Amino acid sequence: MTTVAAYAAPAGKAPLERTTIERRAVREFDVLIDIKFAGICHSDIHQVREGWGEAIFPMVPGHEIAGVVSEVGPGVTKFKVGDRVGVGCLVDSCRECDNCKAGLEQHCTGGSVGTYNAVGKDGEPTYGGYSTHVVVDENFTVRIPDGLALDVAAPLLCAGITTYSPLKQWGAGPGKKVAVIGLGGLGHMGVKIAHALGAEVTVLSQSLRKKDDGLKLGADHYHATSDPKTFEELAGSFDLIVSTVSAPLDFGAYLGLLKTGGALVNVGAPEEPVALNLFSLIGGNKTLAGSMIGGIAETQEMLDFCAEHGIGAEIELIGASEINEAYERVQASDVRYRFVIDTATI
16 A cells, blocks of 8 residues: 545535545556546536535545556556556446446446545545546556647546547537537537537537637537527527536427437436426437446547547646635636646645
């Protein structure tokens, strides 16, 4: 075991504070990663504040991890010391179920292991990226291409794959009209990726406050959902809508924006249940679906795609002492568009 510095929430809803945690010794197939940058995802806040239910404390959040390999186990074949790598939302799975064999580790029926707020197969709690180091199995580590700076690559490990996966699965590309609900940490990545895939991209946001940003990021159109005329003018317009917001929506209204046979895919996770009149789906043969991050192979595919197209997150780099302030600013939608912690400050 190795003692390393970290920022942790000691209890639910408590401010994060500097502390130390124990990382396991490097095993046969492990890599030790010197963490350079860690993104702040809205889901970190949900879990620290137990918005999604009871959690494990002390909690070291962070599943957008970018760093450099500093040690490898004797059985490691995929990485070497000095490699630029990332870790996303998962650090293990059963590896034996049909989903794992199909590269869908996030849907492991034997129980995937989260990067934090989870219990590993060794019975020990997992701790995330708000730390100086992490030890991860090589099979749950991905390579960050040289074309991506580590700071702007870190958010791709969650925000990037969370939007890339549904855009790919539902065929975003040339000739397709795609809408992204929300222009935040997830939404801004959805716009960039959908644009790079060749789709015609529309942002649906509460107001026009971020319109100039949205258009610069690759959106072709930008509409305010607070204006009732938006839902009249855009009725039946889209092949695909990806909702990135974590607040409850009137899904019936948004389903009305789909073409016949279109799909509304939700990647946000509101803390409250939502209501839906099923006639909104039946009329027009529409699909309401969910998508949760992506498997390890698809995450690597996404990183390679982003490097090829020069796509990184729009970030605000902060020191570790600013984490609690950053949480409040995320809640207030006061970030453009992802806070990233410089872990050298931990």
